[in-house]
Amino acid sequence: MNTLSKLSLNNEKVLIRVDFNVPLNDQGKVTDDTRIRAAKPTIDYVLSNGGSCILMSHLGRPKGKDAQFSLSKIQETVSKTLEVPVIFAKDCIGTETQERANSLQNGQVLLLENLRFYEEETKGDKDFAKQLSSLGSVYVNDAFGTAHRAHASTAVIASFFENKKAFGKLLEQEVSSIDKVMNTGEKPVLAILGGAKVSSKITIIENILEKIDHLIIGGGMAYTFIKAQGGSIGHSLCEDDYLQYTRDLLVLAAEKNVQIHLPIDVVCTEEFDNNSQSQIKPIGSIPEKCMGLDSGPDTISKFRAVILESKTILWNGPVGVFEFPNFAKGTIALGKAIAESTSKGAFSLVGGGDSVAAVKQFGFINQVSYVSTGGGAMLESLEGKDLPGIAALRV
Ligand code: AMP
DSSP states (O other): OGGGGSSSOOOOOOEEEEOOOOOOOTTTTOOHHHHHHHHHHHHHHHHHHHOOOEEEEOOOOOOSOOOGOGGGHHHHHHHHTTSOOEESSSSSSHHHHHHHEEEEEEEEEEEOGGGGHHHHHHHHHHHHHHHHHHTTTTEOOOOGGTTTOOOOTTTTTGGGGGGGGOOOOOHHHHHHHHHHIIIISSSSSSEEOSSSGGGGHHHHHHHHHHOEEEEEGGGGGGHHHHHHHOOOEEEEEOOGGGGGHHHHHHHHHHHHHOOOOOOSEEEEESSSSSTTTEEEEEEEEEOOTTTTEOOOOOHHHHHHHHHHOEEEEEEEESOOOOTSGGGHHHHHHHHHHHHHHHHTTEEEOSHHHHHHHHHHHHTOOOSSSSSOOOOOHHHHHHHOOOOOHHHHHHH
């Protein structure tokens, strides 16, 4: 891996693709600086090794130059979070920006205007990438959140930096965490997949079956499996088009010696509502009028036992409607069990928007080994795809 530590950064102008696509409130203030904090180790490393930083990012999905999406809005937060003064360039390319970059001194940080003010960015335009590349002498990609995009600043640009390009520290951590689950992790390896739909996780399931020993399937996607096995699921979430698929998958898993663990009981209600009266039923005996919204107590114990036996754990997707406090118990218990297993030496990786939200919300974020910052990029990695942003750093 081309890591930062392999490069000499003294007197270098390091052009870093960061993911500062942070949420803003109505007043244009940053409401969550997680992504900025995530890039700090790379920026600190460059500055303390005698280089300067030119930070480039997108923010939102502007159509042309739209002040609402200007990175000037985040300049103050970036400076506060990084604990250094930050100079702002009103454009990401052009003569003025080039001059600013040229006059940048070691130890200084320059933040460029939104890359997506130019449609050339998402189109992966070569000339645009070349203009960006002229701003720096070294290229670093630390934006895992956009590593699955073949954009000008995430992939195309790398070809202008022969040997002077590297993974940022965040990207390096993301890649090695996924590698631990997929290739080098201690056995038994467990994947926990939850969330709403089987259809959205098919490619992941097929790819990880090659790598894992256990697969827990929970949440809304479990009901398609249960119905396919002849269970009554009331009007729980179900994808009827995938019934045969789930049967085939169980056969395939058995052939590959992967143990699949499905829920055995369920908390169900008549309404999709936090305050709806609930009851606990065996998973295949959900009354006609009801739907399953959370894992039952026996399922929680069953899943917990598998988690505690595993040495490498991947979690993607909640195992109930955790947004409703009355149906969050299964997801909380799962997070707790992963934290416990981690404290006993297991490696745990949590990824995907909803599971990350759950570990944050329920306070497990510091008790798991790694929480991925990139939703789509993480999912595509699990699908076995070579991400353009990562591939471009290798050549
Ligand atoms: P996904 O985006 O596919 O990972 O799905 C995440 C969503 O699945 C969350 O919003 C959960 O509320 C939802 N979910 C989990 N379990 C269930 C369930 N039993 N019934 C309906 N939705 C569920």
